[in-house]
Amino acid sequence: EPEVTQTPSHQVTQMGQEVILRCVPISNHLYFYWYRQILGQKVEFLVSFYNNEISEKSEIFDDQFSVERPDGSNFTLKIRSTKLEDSAMYFCASSGTGITEAFFGQGTRLTVV
């Protein structure tokens, strides 16, 4: 069964460092998303991406964040200068039509120390 895969599963980084979280969406999907879940809190939308550009972003997704689809298979989230409050589980998701369900990856747990 096709699935969204994310790497790494866990990343520890020092405050101020750049991190790149990687995702391989389901191959024939067209819409891509990043969500995050701070420990003990709800899952929050960060950004959606379609046709090689951001289609929507939340207020969380500030200038420190960027997304890219560098090739035909990968979808990345970059945080330029990490803060302690960026510590969270980051989920990548993709959907075919963008209208119905999104399929989520297993997540990357980011710990900023």
Add this chain to the structure above:
Amino acid sequence: AQSVTQLGSHVSVSEGALVLLRCNYSSSVPPYLFWYVQYPNQGLQLLLKYTSAATLVKGINGFEAEFKKSETSFHLTKPSAHMSDAAEYFCAVKAPDSSYKLIFGSGTRLLVRP
């Protein structure tokens, strides 16, 4: 704007008992509604979805949910709980023909007692 409220951060049931997880939504347009499950240390798995077709939606693992417009609810049920159902359950809403983002509720952790 769309929003979702899940009543009860923790629900505990005995194995074999009815599972009822509550979700109420707020939406200015007919919504698309979803239930996702998150097992420990795993990602979010879709249980079922409502996209304006049948109001009673059947999902995986014996779960179902009923869309009730008059009550703005989309409660998740399962007739008989199994130990393997222990997980966190998230209700989510998306406005059709609009933003593609999902708005999640705060989640309900289901505990199943032997």
